[in-house]
Amino acid sequence: MSGGRRQLIVTPLLVVVALGLLYVLVGKQTDGIAVASLTADENATSATAFGSKVIDALQQHVKLVGISAAIVLALGIPLGIMLTRTRSRIVGTVVNGVFNAGQAAPVIGVLVLLVAIFGLKTWVPYAALVLYAVLPVMRNTVEGIRNVDPALLDAARGQGYSRRQVLTRVELPLAVPVILAGIRTALVLLVGTATLATFVNAGGLGDIVNDGIKNQRQAVMITGAVFAAALAVIIDWLAAIAERYLSPRGLRREGTA
Numbered sequence: 224m225s226g227g228r229r230q231l232i233v234t235p236l237l238v239v240v241a242l243g244l245l246y247v248l249v250g251k252q253t254d255g256i257a258v259a260s261l262t263a264d265e266n267a268t269s270a271t272a273f274g275s276k277v278i279d280a281l282q283q284h285v286k287l288v289g290i291s292a293a294i295v296l297a298l299g300i301p302l303g304i305m306l307t308r309t310r311s312r313i314v315g316t317v318v319n320g321v322f323n324a325g326q327a328a329p330v331i332g333v334l335v336l337l338v339a340i341f342g343l344k345t346w347v348p349y350a351a352l353v354l355y356a357v358l359p360v361m362r363n364t365v366e367g368i369r370n371v372d373p374a375l376l377d378a379a380r381g382q383g384y385s386r387r388q389v390l391t392r393v394e395l396p397l398a399v400p401v402i403l404a405g406i407r408t409a410l411v412l413l414v415g416t417a418t419l420a421t422f423v424n425a426g427g428l429g430d431i432v433n434d435g436i437k438n439q440r441q442a443v444m445i446t447g448a449v450f451a452a453a454l455a456v457i458i459d460w461l462a463a464i465a466e467r468y469l470s471p472r473g474l475r476r477e478g479t480a
Contacts, residue, residue, distance in 0.1 A: 241449060241452075245449045282419055284429075285340055302361045303402075332413060337351055345425075361405075367397075370401065375397070410459070414451065429447070431447030432444055
């Protein structure tokens with residue numbers, strides 16, 4: 224079995240083991256504050272790391288990441304393509320400047336700024352997450368297309384391909400591995416930064432971590448942190464599978480994930 228395939232099998236097993244250890248180590252919490260942080264059942268006298276409140280927070284986190292990721296893909300790839308088509312340096316400079324600023328600024332600062340300007344709108348956390356994560360996708364799209372061998376482009380044009388056909392049949396397929404690497408990076412960034420959405424009442428696993436910190440309940444804090452880490456690892460694993468099997472067959476590298 225190659226190293227890449229072995230990693231694809233081992234990663235989910237490690238996540239399962241980590242969650243199993245979390246369940247054992249946290250055990251059944253009977254402290255009232257910890258119970259309230261882990262489960263939404265008002266009559267509960269004990270709760271585990273897999274309480275209903277934790278599962279709800281996990282679902283909210285997945286929603287934050289999923290919607291943000293969809294917007295990142297819808298913006299990042301077309302913008303990257305546009306930057307390789309346009310001859311205007313001004314356009315490229317402006318677009319790069321906006322998203323470089325979004326990624327350079329602390330996410331919590333962007334969240335607070337957006338809330339100060341627009342209030343606690345439901346779209347605010349998504350806007351902040353998109354500004355933070357779109358740059359890797361856009362940049363990798365640009366790099367992937369620009370690194371295509373010019374001889375292949377000349378050959379395609381020599382066969383009568385239009386500009387659109389050259390892009391869709393030659394440039395984008397050959398750029399897929401680089402673009403997927405950018406998407407993989409963006410997804411992991413989104414999982415981590417989405418925990419900060421708790422500070423604008425957007426929910427997610429940040430609620431669990433924040434409850435543990437505020438109430439000085441280590442078991443609660445660890446529960447939120449482990450679930451966030453496990454989600455990041457699983458999403459990275461899924462992205463690795465996509466990166467491996469969605470790349471053109473001739474560009475796949477055996478033994479890598």
